[in-house]
Amino acid sequence: NAGVTQTPKFRVLKTGQSMTLLCAQDMNHEYMYWYRQDPGMGLRLIHYSVGEGTTAKGEVPDGYNVSRLKKQNFLLGLESAAPSQTSVYFCASSYPGGAYTEAFFGQGTRLTVV
């Protein structure tokens, strides 16, 4: 049972380069999320999706784009990477079960922009 799988696990980018982070879940969850984790700030929501073909902005969406073409996949894109985007990125998924529904997280992608 894989759960939530993120690809890649580590990446180093040069400023201005682009890349896509892939998130795949096998739990048939409707909701998917992308977070970034920075020291002393907990996790902050970048973008989320409440279903296939839908996306919406979270707290810190600038510099990122997302797509949800298939229910099981949620892609996070960086068009022109900046050093401020150095972070650990987490994907999560959940059922649309209301406030008591927990989210399931991937193992994270550590991105360094130099």
Add this chain to the structure above:
Amino acid sequence: AQSVTQLDSHVSVSEGTPVLLRCNYSSSYSPSLFWYVQHPNKGLQLLLKYTSAATLVKGINGFEAEFKKSETSFHLTKPSAHMSDAAEYFCVVSDPAGGYNKLIFGAGTRLAVHP
């Protein structure tokens, strides 16, 4: 607006001694609260959640948390720390107002356990 404050950024205990990780929340209505744990270089794992069924919530690995509405607190405890408990812990409140399961994270508490 909902928010959580984790009162300690670092906690250090000796193996076999009690653990207390403090969390206060702010909510305009009955909150949904969670504790997640993150072991080094791992994803986040749910420890326990408060669903209003009981104020004392038991989780995995011997952890529990007590919801105290009068104190707006949801502190995490464990009677006896184990070396494997060394990790970062996040207190989280869920805000359903946006039409999705918006999770609001505290800044985290890093727990160190010494032999």
